[in-house]
Amino acid sequence: MATLVIAEHDNETLKPGVTNAIAAAHKIGGDIHVLVAGSHCAGAAAAAAAVSGVSKVLVVDSPSYATAVAENLAPLIVGLAPAYSHVLASASAYGKNVLPRVAALLDVMQISDIVAVESPDTFVRPIYAGNAFATVQSSDKIKIITVRSTGFDAAPGGGTAAIENISAGVDAGNSRVVKQELTKSDRPELAAAKRIVSGGRGMGDGDKYRSVLEPLADKLGAALGASRAAVDAGFVPNDYQVGQTGKIVAPELYIAIGISGAIQHLAGMKESKVIVAINKDPEAPIFQVADYGLVGDLFTLVPELTAAL
Amino acid sequence: MKILVPVKRVIDYNVKVRVKADQTGVETANVKMSMNPFDEIAIEEAVKLREAGVATEIVAVSIGMTQCQETLRTALAMGADRAILVETAAEIQPLAVAKLLKAIVDKEAPQLVILGKQAIDDDSNQTGQMLAALLNWPQATFASKVTIANNEAEVMREIDGGMETVAIKLPAIITTDLRLNTPRYATLPNIMKAKKKPLDVMTPDALGVDVTPRLKTLKVVEPAKRKGGVMVADVAALIDKLKNEAKVI
Numbered sequence: 175m176a177t178l179v180i181a182e183h184d185n186e187t188l189k190p191g192v193t194n195a196i197a198a199a200h201k202i203g204g205d206i207h208v209l210v211a212g213s214h215c216a217g218a219a220a221a222a223a224a225v226s227g228v229s230k231v232l233v234v235d236s237p238s239y240a241t242a243v244a245e246n247l248a249p250l251i252v253g254l255a256p257a258y259s260h261v262l263a264s265a266s267a268y269g270k271n272v273l274p275r276v277a278a279l280l281d282v283m284q285i286s287d288i289v290a291v292e293s294p295d296t297f298v299r300p301i302y303a304g305n306a307f308a309t310v311q312s313s314d315k316i317k318i319i320t321v322r323s324t325g326f327d328a329a330p331g332g333g334t335a336a337i338e339n340i341s342a343g344v345d346a347g348n349s350r351v352v353k354q355e356l357t358k359s360d361r362p363e364l365a366a367a368k369r370i371v372s373g374g375r376g377m378g379d380g381d382k383y384r385s386v387l388e389p390l391a392d393k394l395g396a397a398l399g400a401s402r403a404a405v406d407a408g409f410v411p412n413d414y415q416v417g418q419t420g421k422i423v424a425p426e427l428y429i430a431i432g433i434s435g436a437i438q439h440l441a442g443m444k445e446s447k448v449i450v451a452i453n454k455d456p457e458a459p460i461f462q463v464a465d466y467g468l469v470g471d472l473f474t475l476v477p478e479l480t481a482a483l
Numbered sequence: 484m485k486i487l488v489p490v491k492r493v494i495d496y497n498v499k500v501r502v503k504a505d506q507t508g509v510e511t512a513n514v515k516m517s518m519n520p521f522d523e524i525a526i527e528e529a530v531k532l533r534e535a536g537v538a539t540e541i542v543a544v545s546i547g548m549t550q551c552q553e554t555l556r557t558a559l560a561m562g563a564d565r566a567i568l569v570e571t572a573a574e575i576q577p578l579a580v581a582k583l584l585k586a587i588v589d590k591e592a593p594q595l596v597i598l599g600k601q602a603i604d605d606d607s608n609q610t611g612q613m614l615a616a617l618l619n620w621p622q623a624t625f626a627s628k629v630t631i632a633n634n635e636a637e638v639m640r641e642i643d644g645g646m647e648t649v650a651i652k653l654p655a656i657i658t659t660d661l662r663l664n665t666p667r668y669a670t671l672p673n674i675m676k677a678k679k680k681p682l683d684v685m686t687p688d689a690l691g692v693d694v695t696p697r698l699k700t701l702k703v704v705e706p707a708k709r710k711g712g713v714m715v716a717d718v719a720a721l722i723d724k725l726k727n728e729a730k731v732i
């Protein structure tokens with residue numbers, strides 16, 4: 175039994191969910207190998223080799239993998255898969271894009287978004303926006319799995335895996351990345367942040383979102399998040415969205431400000447260790463999941479909170 | 484150009500889902516069912532492409548029980564031209580859905596299949612990518628803008644760090660994200676007209692697809708409840724709790 179973990183990276187470093195996927199591989203048991211497919215990706219390969227429990231890093235360095243094109247990555251992974259009992263990736267936009275394509279080519283049903291490993295063929299995954307948890311058993315020969323980061327504590331460093339270069343597959347030639355517009359921020363990434371300050375429609379507009387929430391996030395060293403309503407209204411970019419169909423987070427502290435607490439939003443944050451809600455409506459459903467609720471006008475309360483910290 | 488849009492019948496997104504006492508699944512009896520919200524966005528995008536003169540015909544497909552006909556009628560009322568129901572009472576998992584859709588694509592030869600990025604019941608987020616793999620077509624998942632020109636689709640995608648624009652050759656697969664468009668409501672006259680649009684029914688057997696599930700659900704349970712919190716009177720009390728009780732600041 176051996177597991178191949180597909181690493182998402184920016185050629186220099188690993189993305190946050192990778193070490194959580196490696197942690198899930200630990201729970202499954204057996205050897206753990208990591209695939210780093212990129213272009214000039216020696217940095218990322220070294221980072222993967224340093225994760226505890228990894229015994230081998232397979233590196234494929236080619237212009238075909240300069241951007242994460244599923245059409246190119248899937249056949250590469252399919253070629254490697256027969257040597258493994260499990261293939262894992264983080265349930266990030268990257269993993270969700272690539273891994274089902276691998277699964278179908280192998281005639282395997284993917285197990286999406288696992289939060290626990292019961293045994294090598296049995297896993298727990300949330301369904302219905304986390305309103306239910308299903309325990310599912312796979313009868314497929316190779317298990318293709320995406321891992322929800324909040325279910326597994328990141329594997330620590332201290333590893334010394336061997337690095338092996340492998341050759342690139344053919345370029346599918348039917349898809350290319352035209353451009354990327356990545357949100358620039360000095361704040362921690364949402365997916366990895368220990369503290370998150372999140373704003374909803376109650377923020378009113380983008381300027382107020384920034385002027386009210388940024389000072390608080392600065393004081394706390396927190397990442398900024400948002401509800402779907404705040405993203406749809408254009409207050410903040412799409413990658414701020416927390417929820418069933420956005421990012422799933424579980425920080426030590428989540429402060430929901432001007433967010434009503436729709437089930438789709440709760441699905442993305444209710445595993446947080448401590449939840450604070452600030453809302454002017456005492457009946458807002460967010461208070462049902464909050465450890466500490468504060469009722470009142472956010473435009474008075476939040477600056478007051480920031481000043482007092 | 485023909486566009487195929489698979490639409491799934493799911494528990495309405497406003498319903499508070501309840502787990503069955505015997506832990507075999509969730510309660511579906513007497514629960515409001517609707518079209519998966521991402522599939523409404525897919526239908527809307529197809530209709531827009533037809534209105535723009537890019538598409539000529541829109542075929543909606545649903546896989547499931549007889550009642551999926553209602554979902555298909557909604558798709559027809561929103562503007563689809565005809566519908567196909569693959570009727571079965573069996574549990575059909577995403578891999579089998581993708582195989583059934585491939586069989587239909589082989590017959591219908593569309594240039595584009597637009598699916599939702601995720602069904603809000605199983606939250607799998609995999610059918611579109613699987614269909615793309617089975618057809619050996621390119622894919623653009625999590626689309627928030629679609630432009631079709633010169634036998635290519637240019638698609639802006641929502642990714643974790645922001646946005647990415649990809650160009651894929653047709654025929655291709657697109658899966659929708661929330662901000663692609665705002666679906667229209669079906670008007671009463673259109674609902675009436677939809678009743679007369681063609682709806683074909685077929686079976687998985689007739690399509691020659693083995694739909695045996697690969698995942699066995701051993702049990703379905705409710706999530707652990709968060710213990711009730713407290714309301715604090717003011718900012719000072721909140722800071723005190725965070726420092727001294729929760730110890731997170």
Ligand SMILES: Cc1cc2nc3c(=O)[nH]c(=O)nc-3n(C[C@H](O)[C@H](O)[C@H](O)COP(=O)(O)OP(=O)(O)OC[C@H]3O[C@@H](n4cnc5c(N)ncnc54)[C@H](O)[C@@H]3O)c2cc1C
Pocket residue numbers: 373374375376377400401402403404415416417418419420421431432433434435436437438439442452453454455458470471472473496520521603
């Ligand atoms: C398929 C689907 C997927 C979805 N996915 C997601 C998702 O991933 N993430 C997500 O968040 N949503 C998602 N949604 C949307 C979700 O259903 C809600 O519509 C959304 O979360 C509401 O955002 P909100 O709480 O910011 O806005 P609202 O519900 O409008 O709430 C605003 C809140 O702000 C409070 N407020 C207003 N002014 C003030 C003030 N001055 N001071 C204090 N409080 C104030 C109000 O009392 C209210 O509670 C999804 C919906 C669908 C159908």
Ligand SMILES: Nc1ncnc2c1ncn2[C@@H]1O[C@H](COP(=O)(O)O)[C@@H](O)[C@H]1O
Pocket residue numbers: 488489490491492519521522544545546547575577580597598599600601602603605606607608609610611
């Ligand atoms: N039974 C079904 N009938 C029609 N379309 C489906 C069905 N199941 C999934 N789909 C399509 O596949 C998308 C993704 O579903 P999933 O992979 O289950 O999250 C949905 O948004 C639909 O477009």
